[in-house]
Amino acid sequence: MTDVKDLLILLISSSLVSNVVLSQFLGLCPFLGVSKKVKTASGMGLAVIFVITLASAVAGLIYKFLLVPLGIEYLQTIVFILVIAALVQFVEMFLKKNSPALYQALGVYLPLITTNCAVLGVALTNVQKEYGILKGIVNGFATAVGFTIAIIILAGIREKTAYNDVPESFKGMPMVLLTAGLMAIAFCGFSGLL
């Protein structure tokens, strides 16, 4: 039973306490770029959950069954980035062919994810912290959920504040960054959770 407890703690800590965007600054580009509307933000969030979970599974498998037996762990960065890029392409093609409905929901966001550093970040964290495959997948999933929560909240706030009267210099990106900063303060509160 301790395993399940461990996984639950990991789930909470990866998604809320050390939120991937607000405390680790990974995946900042889509976080700031695709958060104008709640609808697109949730689409991006779903795509990220999908890809990160899959990528952490695949990267974990490759690390354990290919890199470690061959003694070439030092190639992890190169291998992971290529695997992720190929995986995203492959997922895109697969979805287009077999599940047009899902492709319609995620399609536009999939190619953007290749450059999302959160994906590579999660794969590397899994290896660095020696999570193994199951824990790695849970960590990947939780991280992506954390990303989704953050981006949807930010999109909600941006929708509300879109027409506020702010000084001209602060219009656009600076306001978004300030909002993100305030959200980061709020998320600091979660650190008392564990």
Added chain:
Amino acid sequence: MSNLKKKADSPLERLGNGLFKENPTFVLMLGMCPTLAVTTSAMNGLGMGLATTAVLMMSNLIISLLRRVIPNRVRIPAFIVIIATFVTVVQFLMEAYLPDINKALGIYIPLIVVNCIILGRAEAYAYSNPPIPSFFDGLGMGLGFSFALTCIGAVRELLGAGKVFDYNIMPASYVPINIFVLAPGAFFVLAALTALQNYIRIRLRKAGKKDKADKIQSGCNEDCMNCSDKGCSKRFYDNSKKTEAKDAMNGAKRRRAALARAEGEKVSSKEAEKEGSESFADKNAEEKEGEKE
């Protein structure tokens, strides 16, 4: 970035370009993830900047040497492999000789791979220029990045801990604003920086220096359709695929409508699609269909 090829690219000109004219952080707003994450102190910022500089110089040099060998179609994967190789080299060097900084920077060292500055320079400069200017372009850009990171790190360290490079600067009575070395502080500092950038741009535009003002960019909106930055690394992932995905999303109905449309209308609708957002373009097409019926 289009004016790069006009001038004779002397090493010195390249250095100045990277440091000031096209400073990757202050002017172009590229590579924001590491900028925010590692600038908790000036030392960390400097370490990250120099690591990136090393990777940038070497990858620019090698890509420039191989620019006639790498086929155009597979250039992005080829760039990524070259960059990832140098990142790995730098990572192990830092682990061996600078273990403290390596520990502080942690996962952000291998993540240099996905830093858009490096891929951007490879694509925008090194792939179409000779090795020596490319090398100095990498050096200039890298030093510009290091300079920016060190500045931001110094500000955060000064406000958040009252020190710069671990030297006490503030008087003993100063109470550090802790939040500046924590995650939210990074967002606030960057917000101030972008606001300053906007301010300068607005001033420049009012003074009639539009070309200078247009050079200043505030980060990536993931809006490659309307983006003027041809050197952006992401552009090459998105542009083709975005339209492809759009086509798929719009479905057969719209395609049939497009086929039925006259050639002149087709062009105009494409322009409308480029300018407007997706939903706007959709509406446009629907309206046109309605008009026809």
